[in-house]
Amino acid sequence: MQTERYNPQITEPNWQKVWTERDLFTTDNNDPREKYYVLEMFPYPSGRIHVGHVRNYAMGDVVARFKRAKGFNVLHPMGWDAFGMPAENAAMKNKVHPKGWTYDNIAAMRSQLKSMGLSLDWQREFATCDVAYYHQQQKLFLDFLKEGIAYRKKSKVNWDPVDQTVLANEQVIDGKGWRSGADVEQRELTQWFFKISDYSDDLLNGLEGLDRWPDKVRLMQKNWIGKSEGMSVRFAFEDTDHDPLEIFTTRQDTLFGASFMALSPDHPLTQQLAADNAGLAAFVAECRKHGTSVVAVETAEKQGFDTGLRVKHPLQDRTLPVYVANFVLMDYGTGAIFGCPAHDQRDLDFANKYKLSVTPVVLPTDADAADFSIATEAYTGPGKIFNSDFLDGMTIEDAKQTIAERLESTQLNGEPQGTRQINYRLRDWGISRQRYWGCPIPIIHCDDCGPLPVPEEQLPVELPDDIDFDTPGNPLDRHVTWKQTTCPNCSKSATRETDTMDTFVDSSWYFARFTAPKSDNPTEPKAADSWLPVNQYIGGVEHAILHLLYSRFFARAMSQCGHMSIDEPFEGLFTQGMVVHEAYHDGQERTWYSPIELRFEGEGADRKAFLIENGQEVTIGKIEKMSKSKRNTVDPDDIIKTYGADTARWFVLSDSPPERDVIWTDAGVEGAHRFVQRVWRLVQEVAALEDSKSPHDHALTAAAHKALHSIEADIEGLRFNRAVAQIYELTNAVSAQLSKNNNADSGAVRNAFEMLLHAMAPMMPHLAEECWTHLGHSDLIASRPWPKVDEALLSEDTIILPIQINGKRRAEISVSKEASKQEVEEAVLAMPAVQKALDGATPKKLIVVPGRIVNVVV
């Protein structure tokens, strides 16, 4: 039979129009059905979507369409994470206004997303740079201020002394500014913070209830919060009148192995000492010649400066030298440590460098105290305490308790020598950014009254449009009039806060805003409470810590301010893998080429790439994350135009497990498209069948029910690749039946095929719709319920058991499902293969796992 090829260029826009006209995906907050909120992380409007977006949004759309078919009232919204640095970089480079650039990008990406046929409620769309959105965010800030959640303190930034601007960590390359190349300096500024540390324990405990989150993400968050039980210990100085040095440790059991003290370069005492110690001042200045990031601190070579001061060991008659060391972080604990080189690698590296003593105090179980020593590798495992006076022989845990009791009961200057303390690694969230394209912090600074909130009736504080990027730095700060205002308290002239908020603030509550996107308040608490938590949140694993932790914090803070009453924003979380692609370059990684500019020859190691334009050979580089700068992105427009949205969706959903990275190949797309055409050919054949009432217990009917049952479970578990494999198998089964050309089966074939269409409708909605209509139906498959699976058809009467001999599969046996263990054993022992293996002997062991396997041990 000759059929026309399926033409997605015609059918896809047509069905998108029908869905829009019938308002199929607009969600009513008052719909009485059970709710289901599915959300994909909203995109940054970079200009074009890439296949990574297609993957993310295709997954969410499958869930949304599936849940709709299962009878839920589904909320599936979309918006734009629209503030941030790229708009300012574009402004500087191309002389375009960040606002215009951003909204143009949004328009382009919106139209690309629409061409994918996503079942989104576009009525709820917003961008975080919409005044209406950041107006509400400013109200949230003021609420937080009132509640004591927002406050000001000093903290460090990366300062580019040439460009006179604050740099983001990614703009600091090897300690130098990315544009100027100047050595970056650390500079202290007074900035706004959110008190996320007040919620440390609650954020930690909340993880336990998140049973639909990946374990790895919960573990990462747990480690990030970093609760640790230890002690604060005070060390008295020798020969000086400085206050005792207070340190935090979790290893008080190793106190007898202490060989030095180390202060952070930012420690107040360091500052004090540096004032009249030129050498120390120079050392501190050197430490500040790199970026502020933890990576920069921890990967730098360990260096120290001996202050010449000494402290007294609290339990022994000896003193310890006090160093300033570049690897001690001021943000953690007290900014000072005692170093026990034998049992901490960083301390050991440091001690070896400065020739400090190394005394082991924990003896591994299998080691001998007489010859146990530490050279270049610290011992951090379990063992018994030794070389430690009254602690000798104890376990680490007992020693920790004993020493804690001792130090708590010892006095130093009228206070305990040490106290037990719980410490968190989690730091407060600094939200001030010295940039234009962000949400203005609604604060007015008055010389007399200090920083004051902008009165609510004066909100929003809008970003001025008339700004320039001719000079680096914050355009808000140098704007001639915007800054000037009057004090809401004393009415004298005052200035506006010119810092804007971290863009993570924008994305920490957008999920709540979607529940009432037009509200004059940040949320409508009733709507928020009825929709939240998001039932299924889907996004990249790169957001596993920061974005998700900040959102969890915001839910708590917003609840505290009465905007909602849920603590955990995301009930189910799925972290998808990235889409990666080969990157092609000139051999020096200076000029990069897009895959569409190239032609390829050969296979495997002989594979070569040439520029289509002039035949010049280019280097095939690493497979890496798609990025604009390396030009290895694949724009889905090309695929959608050539093969259609369904093919693009189908391809990104098939093959790879969704949590894993995928390498994009065009060959895969062609293969996926062949399946689209194959379904189209099948529907012609099915539609042409004469109607017959074939028996319902037909094998194909059972296969269809089984497939549907398992596809359902796979979609629920977001195992789209397995659902796709099931759909292939069912398609093969329908094809096989059709090719038998037996009209008596036509009812079963048609029934199975319609189930197949329902199963693939969430993934390839246009094709399913077209086929459904082709079969003569007048309704839409997008608004039909998921077919009901007949449980009775799911089980088999007989099962095939594999038979192992000594753990290797040697035969199989077909037995009744009801067969008893004894019957199976007898049947197995009677088998020729088993008889042969036994050779007259009795088996040493006979393991029968009912319904699974039999293992005969000879």
Next chain:
RNA sequence: GCGGGCGUGAUGGAAUGGUAGACAUACCGGACUUAAAAUCCGGAGGCCGUAGGCCGUGGGGGUUCAAGUCCCCCCGCCCGCACCA
């Protein structure tokens, strides 16, 4: 440096501790065609081979009747590290 993850045929991958390689892609052979494309049918982890074996899930060790899966060590790659989003 620290924290988290991943590693299975030519390729993407499948496998509640229970038949390793489902399903798909690429490939090979056949049918159809003047030819090609498309389509349909068949083949296929490697090695030896008549039967039938042996080896095989990054490498090494271990637990178990049974290990891709659990434990220990190592190698490689990826993500995050608080101002990229």
